[in-house]
Amino acid sequence: MxxxxxxxxxxxxxxxxxxxxxxxxxxxxxxxxxxxxxxxxxxxxxxxxxxxxxxxxxxxxxxxxxxKITFWGKVKLFSTIFIVFLIPCLLVKNQMMTITLSVVFVLHFILLNWYFNKKTRVPLEEEK
Incomplete structure (x- = not known):
């Protein structure tokens, strides 16, 4: 089952x-x-x-x-996240929620950019 x-x-x-x-x-x-x-x-x-x-x-x-995400892939990703976070801000007029969602969006933006721009480390055996 x-x-x-x-x-x-x-x-x-x-x-x-x-x-x-x-x-x-x-x-x-x-x-x-x-x-x-x-x-x-x-x-x-x-x-x-x-x-x-x-x-x-x-x-x-x-x-x-x-x-391997393209520039336009990142634009689509962050636009979607922005829209998803914007909808509750427009529907519910709550300043604390808006501030919280703004902080979460900025953290998403920073951390996802860091993740995608981070170089993958080559193992020691392949460096030679």
Missing amino acids: KKIIFILSGFITFGLGTLGIFLPILPTTVFYIATAFLWMRSSDHLYAKFIQSSYYQKYIQESLVEK
């Missing part, structure tokens, strides 16, 4: 992640990471097929693992 629930949840997160490619408000990466997790726990076949898919390669492998 647990395996079936994980497989079905994986299909739901995969569908939401794929919708996120076309709808800027849905975070593709988060849903694809959840899909990989759920299918890894439930089906070796689905997990292997997903890892080899072009969707996974483009949105997870290249951008997060290999840190």
